[in-house]
Every structure is written in structure tokens, then in C-alpha cells.
Amino acid sequence: MTKSFDFGNRPPQDELSSLVAKEVQRVLAQYDELIKERSSISSRIETGNIAAANLLSARQQAIHDDLTALASKFVHGLGAEAARRFGVSAREAAPLMVRTEGAHGCAVKVRDQQSDCLRIEDWAGQVAGPTYLEEHFHIPRSTLHWWQRHNDVVALRKGARKHVFPLAQFIDGRPAPGIRQVLSLISNPRAAWLWLTSPSPKLDGRIPIEMLRQDLAAEVILAARDFSST
Incomplete structure (x- = not known):
């Protein structure tokens, strides 16, 4: 059975924007888990174990790339999703795409800021804002x-x-x-x-x-x- 949603009188673009926000939060939650995992693994890496450190760094970069690709794919599919679910035209979906690209940009910006912290922690130890x-x-x-x-x-x-x-x-x-x-x-x-x-x-x-x-x-x-x- 197809799951139905009662959107009431909310504008379709507002409803889809809400769905976008939830998806961005999910992606960022995955990245937060990565940060916690990295901190846990880093604390167990012995000093001078370059191979282990390089392996961790490579895995972190791979997950970064996966999250970026996921966000990009989600953004570029919004136009079709809007047309399919809410019956709006491509022209009506365009403003939503701009707004969502902005949300994607915020997600990338947050990710980059967290990466900056990780780079500082490589030599300074744990830091916080x-x-x-x-x-x-x-x-x-x-x-x-x-x-x-x-x-x-x-x-x-x-x-x-x-x-x-x-x-x-x-x-x-x-x-x-x-x-x-x-x-x-x-x-x-x-x-x-x-x-x-x-x-x-x-x-x-x-x-x-x-x-x-x-x-x-x-x-x-x-x-x-x-x-x-x-």
C-alpha cells in the first residue's frame, strides 16, 4: 500500500523544503558519527603508526566523498520529485532548487568547518568552539x-x-x-x-x-x- 501524507493546506514548495531539511540533517548526522568514530580510533593509534593513520585518513576522505555525492544527487533530483509528487512545473520547481542548493551549500560548509577542526586537532589536540x-x-x-x-x-x-x-x-x-x-x-x-x-x-x-x-x-x-x- 502506498503511504499517504496529509499536507493540509501547506504550499507544496514549503512541504518539500521540509523534506529537504530533514534529509540534510540525516546526512550531517552521518558525518557526526564519522567524527566520533575518528576520535575513538585516533585515541587508539600508537604514536608513529603511520600506516594506521593513513588508513584512517583514506577512509575518512572516502566517506566525505560519499556524503557529498549523496547530497548532490538529492539536490538534482528535486525538480523531478516536485513535479511527480506535487504536480508543479519545472518553472515552479526552480526557486525550490535554488533554496535547496543553498541548503546543500550549508551542509558542505559545515562539513568543511568540521574538517578544519580535524586538521587543527592533528597537531593541537582536541579543540572546541x-x-x-x-x-x-x-x-x-x-x-x-x-x-x-x-x-x-x-x-x-x-x-x-x-x-x-x-x-x-x-x-x-x-x-x-x-x-x-x-x-x-x-x-x-x-x-x-x-x-x-x-x-x-x-x-x-x-x-x-x-x-x-x-x-x-x-x-x-x-x-x-x-x-x-x-
């Missing part, structure tokens, strides 16, 4: 922006204007003490975070950010001063 920090770390956006303006947190640029924040710098919802002093000595955030997360000869091979989390800021600041002077 203001929304995640507010929901999971209970850090208000206003507080986060205040910390950023006063160099209390390391903010890494993602794209043209947005920033993400390495999660390792937070302790109980606050920045580790000493980050402001480190950033005053190493002004470039990327350089500062690379130094903070790398073993330091000045600290007997210890990792500065781990020492800051252990309230050993004085030693870290001295080492950062030596690093910046050289």
Missing part, C-alpha cells in the same frame, strides 16, 4: 571572550574570523594559571600552543601545559622566557 565550551564546560561566551581579549586562553584561528580553543588548557572550567604570562612571551598563539604541548629541554623533557595543570607555573614561565629570548 564557544558553543561546545558553554554547553559542556559551562563557560559563558562573554567570559570566554574576556579571557581571549586578555590572553588568558590560547585561541587558534579557524577560517577567516572564528577561533577554537584547545581543551587541555582548561581545568574545572577555567584556564590553567600561567597561560597569560606564556602568551606575553610567545605572542603567536600557534607557536605558544606548540611550545606548551611539546617536551621542553629547559624543563627536563616535561610538557609545559601539563606542568601548568599541576600548578607549576613559575617553572614554565621561566622556560618560556628562555625560549622566547632564543
